[in-house]
Amino acid sequence: MSFISYLINGISLGSVYAIIALGYTMVYGIAKMLNFAHGDVIMVGGFTVFFAVSMQGLPTAVGILLSVVLCTLLGITIEYIAYRPLRQAASSLAVLITAIGVSYFLQNMALLIFGANTKAFTSVVTLPAIKLAEGQIIISGETIVTIISCIIIMTGLTLFINKTKAGQAMLAVSEDKGAAQLMGINVNGTISLTFAIGSALAAIAGMLLCSAYPSLTPYTGSMPGIKAFVAAVFGGIGSIPGALIGGVILGIIEILSKAYISSQLADAIVFMVLIIVLLVKPTGILGKKIQEKV
Amino acid sequence: MKKMKINKKTKDNIITYGIVLVAYIVMELLINTGHISSLMQGLLVPLCVYVILAVSLNLTVGILGELSLGHAGFMCVGAFTGAFFSKCTQNAIPADLLRFILAIIIGAIAAGIVGFLIGMPVLRLRGDYLAIVTLAFGEIIKNIINVLYVGKDSDGFHFSLKDSLSLGLKEDGEVIINGAQGITGTPKDSTFTIGIILIVLTLIIVLNLIHSRDGRAIMSIRDNLIAAESIGINITKYKLMAFSVSAALAGMAGVLYAHNLNSLMATPKNFGYNMSIMILVFVVLGGIGNIRGSIISAVILTLLPELLRGLSNYRMLIYSVILIVMMLFNWSPKLINLREKYSFKRLFKKTREVQ
């Protein structure tokens, strides 16, 4: 019985990783850059909801909307100021480093505005928990909402990319920026759109992360951000269904290794499994095989 | 033509060594005449540590062309083995300098071996996947050190991965590595002079490697793996060579770091992925593959937060802004063009064609 309960805990932790990983993988897939600031956009999303709902007393729906809009604008701004000038840079590492700078900036900005004290986040989910087997197994409302959101976002993104003109443009840009431009695609606009969608997803992820684990500090986003990055790589970075699978598997491994092996060494075990998976399947579970050109 | 090229390289190297030596002489003069703040004096050894780390990571990132996010892990291995050795032999080897040199050698070898063992399986991965695997190894090393307990009593050494009680030490026993509390009371053997000697040693190793036959083989892997393989270069051998040399140098920096502080702990701050990324920032800001650039940017980025102390709570915010601006200034193609248009060289009409 306790195994099932651990498994459910793993899935609920994994679903949080998955929803963050979706945003990561989306940006990576199109813009081909690791956005280290993604975790901090999540934190901004969480703080916006907290500010609107808990401090100003606005309705939850307004808070969520505000957070999505703000994060979208933030994503576009960050892309315009910090990433766009470096798109043609000699090394792709340059933009990785500015992303780290942006991450520091957002953390310290939040620290100055909201202070370092932990804030308890009021869950935006009102769905009651499901209790099975006389209360032995509990599935929280947050978990259900998170999983459903993951699936909706995943389907939505896949449809958007494959069925709409803007989505096709994104695919073209990710394939070959130069050729896409020649075909009349607005490359800058398309990448801006990618960041806008990625950041809107970050706002939703931030809200659900804080609902599931209701503690909010300026550093809330950084560790889940890295874990979600790991999850995205796990599932094959750039692959949208891979992010979901990677996140859930990562969550389950983390919980089970804590439960059955050692709670002190859980981090080491999770990373060990990741390494083994990548050694067996070097591009992750659902990653595409990269053709090397001679 | 060929001769000219070699001359240019030699000249380049001499400038690099020169900068280090001049910095050393200037700082020593300032120390001896008392014209230096305690802050600056305290920063000298850390500066050496970060310079060595940046140069050694540049070997992996710039010369081998592989992204590594686990450099702090190797530093951690070096720091803990070195400090452990010094603690154990504090009574057995009374000569400080001899003990410290042995500690440096042992720390470097330990980190080199770990680098070799990690490199063997993972170096066949590429790009971001290699980056994430090295990040994972760095975190594993930190996590294990955090739960590692080692004690010593008359029966010899005791190890545990649980807590210090399960070591089962006798009355005379002493816990040397105490889990998260790390190693306390490492002798303070690190000095600026030793730091500079280690920098010069690092430069000799790295620069000679780059300009040797092996180094050219390594760079050929970076530039075109398939072409390198097709002309019979042993990819695995050269990748491993660069990676483990880089790890050993990081281990050396770790020993220097450990012997500068009284208490050594593996926190996310000093040996976590944050530090690995920070070292990568030094390398990228200074110019990938540019050894002198790594030295300069490591020094600037280490001094910068200290210089900004006057801004109190705005310090780290300003620091992040400066970091972004410096990156844009250094890497943005548009700004590079602009700089070239209005550069001093152009103004003085000293255009050089050959680069």
Added chain:
Amino acid sequence: MKKFKKGMSLVLVAAMIMLVGCSSSTNTNTSDNSSSNESAEAGTSEAGETSASNGSVFKIGAIGPSTGGAAVYGLAVQNGADLAIKEINAAGGINGTLIEYNFQDDECDNEKSINAYNTLKDWGMQMLVGSTTSGCCIAVAAESANDNLFQITPSGSSVDCINSNDNVYQVCFTDPNQGVGAAQYIGEHAVAQKVAVIYDSSDVYSSGIYEKFVQEAANQPFEIVSAEAFTADNKTDFSVQLQKAKDTGAELVFLPIYYTEASLILTQAAAMDYAPKFFGCDGLDGILNVENFDTALAEGVMLLTPFAADAEDDATKAFVSAYEAAYGDTPNQFAADAYDAVYILKAAIEKSGATPEESVSDLCEKLKGAMAEITVDGLTGEAMSWDADGAVNKAPKAMEIVNGNYSLIQ
């Protein structure tokens, strides 16, 4: 690329000159333990708000993390000490001498803490309130022992902070003291038979208390049924640790951790319908002040702590209202410790009759002598006194959270 490097070299040289330049103006005499007279002029421009009548002031420095993940503790220390110093200055200073105050950030990193210490030394610091966290405090204590500079740490609770350094004193309890105290309290008052522990294995404070707790538990009439850890990188999900405690039938969960994580543990325990008794140490204080936290979750939590922001005595009330007015935040135990640390310095200075004209080392010797004699009534304990090691003697108070308030258990 080339040009950039040249530009960078220029910046670097400029930076060096700045550093050296600053140093020659503020601190030409580090070698002979600067007396405050010469460096006061340089310092006043920075601290600004105080101007000494006779031209000499006491210079008190403080160190703690004001950025990074541990910022909440460092900022509390910064403000707590600031408040005490403002009060003392408003009342005319110590023996008529005003205090100048300078706080430096260490980002909770041992190396940065030494940088902060050296910055303060350049400023002309005579006494140090810090460092805030144990690891940094151990590293800084080795430096201050070298300089023989008087150091009192508000919250560096590891024994290594004070051992082997006779110039370092603590305001808080030591970790072993807390671990043993908690085990004895649970045993003597028969609070529970089966005890589970959840601790942070990557934290000095938490693992220090845990170890001594387990050691002492062997002598007590209760049994530790599960001991599970978490790490700094893995502190959002506690379902496994709680599930294990629940499955082993623990009636009490001992939490030798800080309130940030404890608030998550309480929330998650409630979500899984697990309601044991929770028992914590001084790190748990502050849990009721987590903004927007549902205090009903903390109902019945017991903690051994020297300070509670909701205490009813006049001193605490005055402190809390002044702090809230000045910094817009409810003070936690760290702020109270730092506030006390400054008043302890004041008591020691008054006892020894020290003056700011003395050298750092002489001042330290005088204060060390005074520390053995004084007893101080502070927010974090009545009649605090210090032994030769520098550890504090005070009685912990056992508190229980009742109706959303701390109440003293008699």
